[in-house]
Amino acid sequence: MPLQSEPPNVKIVIVGAGSVGVTTAYALLLSNLASEIVLLDIDTTRAEGEVIDLSHAAHFAHAKVRVARGYEDCAGATIVIITAGVNQKPGQTRLDLVKTNYRLFESVVPQVARHAPDTILLVATNPVDVLTQAAQDLSGFPTERVIGSGTAMDTTRFRHELGRHYRVNPRNVHAVIIGEHGDSQIPVWSLASIAGMRLRDYCRQAGVEYDEAAMDAVAQRTRGAAYEIIKRKGKTNYGVASVLVGIVEPIVKNNDAIVTVSRVGIYEGVGPVALSMPCKLNNSGAHMDVPLMLDDVEREGLRKSAESILEALNSARNPES
Numbered sequence: 001m002p003l004q005s006e007p008p009n010v011k012i013v014i015v016g017a018g019s020v021g022v023t024t025a026y027a028l029l030l031s032n033l034a035s036e037i038v039l040l041d042i043d044t045t046r047a048e049g050e051v052i053d054l055s056h057a058a059h060f061a062h063a064k065v066r067v068a069r070g071y072e073d074c075a076g077a078t079i080v081i082i083t084a085g086v087n088q089k090p091g092q093t094r095l096d097l098v099k100t101n102y103r104l105f106e107s108v109v110p111q112v113a114r115h116a117p118d119t120i121l122l123v124a125t126n127p128v129d130v131l132t133q134a135a136q137d138l139s140g141f142p143t144e145r146v147i148g149s150g151t152a153m154d155t156t157r158f159r160h161e162l163g164r165h166y167r168v169n170p171r172n173v174h175a176v177i178i179g180e181h182g183d184s185q186i187p188v189w190s191l192a193s194i195a196g197m198r199l200r201d202y203c204r205q206a207g208v209e210y211d212e213a214a215m216d217a218v219a220q221r222t223r224g225a226a227y228e229i230i231k232r233k234g235k236t237n238y239g240v241a242s243v244l245v246g247i248v249e250p251i252v253k254n255n256d257a258i259v260t261v262s263r264v265g266i267y268e269g270v271g272p273v274a275l276s277m278p279c280k281l282n283n284s285g286a287h288m289d290v291p292l293m294l295d296d297v298e299r300e301g302l303r304k305s306a307e308s309i310l311e312a313l314n315s316a317r318n319p320e321s
């Protein structure tokens with residue numbers, strides 16, 4: 001692999017050096033977006049092993065990779081990515097993880113916030129929307145500086161599925177999934193487009209049928225993708241790692257790219273709650289100034305999604321329930 005130009009002076013800390021954390025570190029290393037990548041895990045032996053291995057890959061890039069001695073190593077980080085926590089077993093939903101991972105966040109987030117008060121927190125641990133809101137509460141950071149990877153993952157899968165169905169490059173499909181990164185997610189059919197045309201117009205112009213049943217199957221495969229992967233290999237890691245790099249990039253480059261990420265706001269009159277809508281990303285965080293004209297069904301879906309995330313958050317906050 002050719003050596004690339006020097007990366008900017010950007011330190012990224014990854015809390016959780018498991019499957020998602022390490023795949024993200026590797027993807028970040030090759031992206032050349034960071035000058036320093038620090039892995040922090042309670043299992044320091046594992047983190048050390050991963051760092052030695054990654055350092056050999058770093059030979060082909062420029063970033064330094066090292067193990068954190070403790071939370072004090074979050075100081076000066078541009079972004080702290082949180083991937084620590086338990087993952088789903090086959091058949092479990094993301095919301096099934098809420099109590100365990102909420103407790104973990106109660107110990108992790110205040111320590112990160114104390115040592116890196118100006119950082120941007122990027123949450124991947126599931127259930128990501130609930131934990132994005134928990135991270136915002138526990139850190140006291142402004143809402144734009146606490147971002148969940150949210151439905152950026154589902155949006156990527158949706159575009160992939162639509163691209164396959166219509167036989168076009170997913171980059172030329174404009175379509176988003178909003179709401180929960182989970183079972184109540186909402187595909188925004190009313191705005192989905194290819195080459196600037198809404199799907200029905202595209203089909204009419206291309207002389208192909210708009211197949212409602214096939215579109216339902218696309219939505220189902222998008223919603224069920226993680227279950228299918230976990231059933232076969234026990235975890236997902238490559239997709240989310242690429243999505244996390246896709247969120248880091250506009251923050252580091254300060255380029256106002258629009259990405260569907262999770263953050264706290266009021267949605268359809270429900271909230272404050274964290275869920276995903278298209279946001280503008282730059283070096284001050286995720287900004288909700290992207291208007292989205294939803295139809296009535298999508299708005300109702302968003303309201304229900306917001307309510308189910310809030311319900312899960314309340315159950316995690318109240319261990320007796």
Ligand SMILES: NC(=O)C1=CN([C@@H]2O[C@H](COP(=O)(O)OP(=O)(O)OC[C@H]3O[C@@H](n4cnc5c(N)ncnc54)[C@H](O)[C@@H]3O)[C@@H](O)[C@H]2O)C=CC1
Binds near residue numbers: 087
């Ligand atoms: N947002 C998304 O799209 C995706 C989210 N995930 C989520 O990411 C999380 C991690 O998944 P994996 O990496 O597969 O799990 P893993 O089990 O491979 O790694 C978790 C790591 O967290 C560490 N850890 C546990 N408690 C810690 C603490 N208090 N401080 C620091 N480190 C701690 C563990 O030692 C372990 O290395 C899960 O919640 C999973 O559901 C996974 C894939 C996609």
Ligand SMILES: CC(=O)C(=O)O
Binds near residue numbers: 226
């Ligand atoms: C596990 C998970 O959240 C995902 O791959 O979408």
